[in-house]
Amino acid sequence: MKNSLFNNICGASVPGVNEFKTSNYLKKNQPIFREGGIPRGVFCINKGKVKIFTIGEEGKEQIIHVAKEGEIVGFRALFSDEPYRVSATTLDESNLCFVSKEFFFNLVDTNKALRDSIMKELSTELADRAVFITNMAQKSVRERLAFSLIFLDDVYDGEMINLSRxxxxxxxxxxxxxxxxxxxxxxxxxxxxxxxxxxxLLDKVTILKISSSQ
Amino acid sequence: MKNSLFNNICGASVPGVNEFKTSNYLKKNQPIFREGGIPRGVFCINKGKVKIFTIGEEGKEQIIHVAKEGEIVGFRALFSDEPYRVSATTLDESNLCFVSKEFFFNLVDTNKALRDSIMKELSTELADRAVFITNMAQKSVRERLAFSLIFLDDVYDGEMINLSRxxxxxxxxxxxxxxxxxxxxxxxxxxxxxxxxxxxLLDKVTILKISSSQ
DNA sequence: CGAGCGATTGAAAAGACTCAACCACCGTGG
DNA sequence: CCACGGTGGTTGAGTCTTTTCAATCGCTCG
Known part of the structure; x- marks a missing residue:
């Protein structure tokens, strides 16, 4: 797990974390948090994949991100001090641990390196989403599918992409x-x-080519 | 200017800011920064509107945000410590002031309230963009136009929306x-x-209705 | 073994895009 | 003063992508 965020929040070396974090086993398709809910802490993914999504006006899900082992989910809403504006649900059997808001904020206030990582993470994701918006607005479905396959292939690392249609x-x-x-x-x-x-994926080169418009 | 970010960075009350900030007058359609460029500081908008956009594969712009007086632009790239991944251009005659990276980081490191505002801002925008992505993916152009008009009407406040087609x-x-x-x-x-x-806008109620599907 | 859900296929309709032409306004220079 | 060129805005027509709705398939699980 190279993700410094994860290590700085859930890692064994974080002082006191073991008394504060609780570990949860979740089955496939279990909600972790929901749009409108009140955030009480953050979740670290030890095992499994998690989809982050919003619900459109017609009730249709739009998946914004697929998070994997080593990622932290749910910390954005803590900072904005509002109810969740996205939902998170497991895609597989998963193992998460929960770190309370209080403990998390204490870490953030006392650890400059962690703060910097968080700022960096937020800023990077903001730029990623700008690209996402542009893709949605300008690319054909075919191109977006190619783009998504490349992205998901990375998320699923060695394994095959395993999502419902x-x-x-x-x-x-x-x-x-x-x-x-x-x-x-x-x-x-x-x-x-x-x-x-x-x-x-059999031919990533061609898929990548398709993803960048033809 | 109710935006606390602005006041905490560019406000007259910020100690030392007057020696560090430089003021710039910019004509319509002048670039402020460009995708790929190296960030050297942040820009505070005193007057005028600014578009934030990315360039898609085919060279087409996708506008992500329209910033107005009182907003700060360009600070995200500072945190991610990478070249700009979006571009910013004035939409009107504008008056910006520039605050150097060094001064800005010094403020951030010493001012917890500012830090909190920034985290909040980044987190809120992240959620906004999730909604933006969902709109792009699920709404018809007609609905998106309605949504955009409502958004822009707010940005242009008392004045009429004034953008090229x-x-x-x-x-x-x-x-x-x-x-x-x-x-x-x-x-x-x-x-x-x-x-x-x-x-x-003559009939905001109906426009709002159109923007939320139907 | 049957119910039910996820996956797949077909056909028709709708929404958007492209391309091409045209208009209107405006400032410039002869 | 007026023709000229340019830019931004508008219109028309045809095409293509994507969606929708309906039906079928196939598998899994109780």
């Missing part, structure tokens, strides 16, 4: 049917191979 | 022609009235 469509920002049709095209073009819902 | 299209995330056609529809529906490029 609905979740994948909600990440790409399209209808499930459209997603399936495009996956089929990618399959016939030998860019990917599917094993039930799992997806393996 | 291209800029407006790049904010909504559509082609200029589509934007113009929809504006026309809004005009025939008596939702807005235009005076050359300026736009006045």
């Amino acid at each position: 609905d979740d994948l469509a909600n990440f790409v920002g399209t209808a499930t049917e459209t997603l399936i049709r495009l996956l089929k095209e990618f399959k016939t073009d030998a860019l990917i191979k599917t094993y039930a819902r799992k997806i393996k | 291209d800029d407006l299209a790049n904010f909504v995330g559509t082609a200029t022609e589509t934007l113009i056609r929809l504006l026309k529809e809004f005009k025939t529906d008596a939702l807005i009235k235009t005076y050359a490029r300026k736009i006045k």
Whole structure:
């Protein structure tokens, strides 16, 4: 886990953390927090993947991010001192630990390095989201799918991408049917191979090319 | 100027700020910073509007935000310690002041209240962008236009919205022609009235309704 | 073994985009 | 003073992508 944020908050070396953190096992598709809920602390992902999403006006999910082992989720809402504006749900069996707001803020106030990491993290994500917005606005669904596959391949690291078609469509920002049709095209073009819902990338170079407009 | 960030950085009460800040007058459509450039400080907007945008693969601008008097721009890149990943350009004649990186960081390190405001600001914007992404992914252009008009009406406060059609299209995330056609529809529906490029909202209630699907 | 959900396919309709042309305004220079 | 060129705004028509709705398939789980 190279993520310094994680180590600075949940790592064994953080003084006192063991008395304060609680460990939770969660099954697949369990909510971690919900839009509108009151934040009481942060969650560190020890194992499993977590989707971060908003619910659009029509009730459709838009997945903003897929977080993996070593990431911290839910700290943004603590700073803005408002109810959650996004929701988080496990995608697999997961193991999270919870660190209370009080303990977290105490860390932040006393540890400049942690503060700097957090500022950096927030700023970087802000720029990432600017790119995300641009992709949504300007790229075709086909291009966005390619982009998403590259992103998810990284999140799933060695393993195959393992999301429901609905979740994948909600990440790409399209209808499930459209997603399936495009996956089929990618399959016939030998860019990917599917094993039930799992997806393996065969030709990352071409996929990357597609993701950057043609 | 109610924005505490601005007052804590550029306000007359900040000790030493007058020796460090430099004031700049900028004409319409002048670049403030550019994607890829190296950040050397932050800019406080005293007067005028500023667009923050990225350039997509095809060279098309996507406007992410329109900042107004009292806002600070360009501080995110300082924290992430990377080149700018967005660009900023004036939309009107503007008056900005520049505060150097060194002075800014000194303020941040010594002023907890400022730090808290910045964290809050970053976190809030992050959530705003999640909503922006969702809007892009799920709303029709018509709905996004309505949403954008409401947003811009607030930015332009008492005045009428005053953007080129291209800029407006790049904010909504559509082609200029589509934007113009929809504006026309809004005009025939008596939702807005235009005076050359300026736009006045006549029926905010209905526009708001359109912006939230339907 | 049947229910039910997720995945897939088909066909039609709608929304947006592209391209091309045209208009209107404005400042410039002959 | 007026023709000229340029830029930004507007309109039209055709095309293509994407969505929607409906139906079917196939598998898993009780």
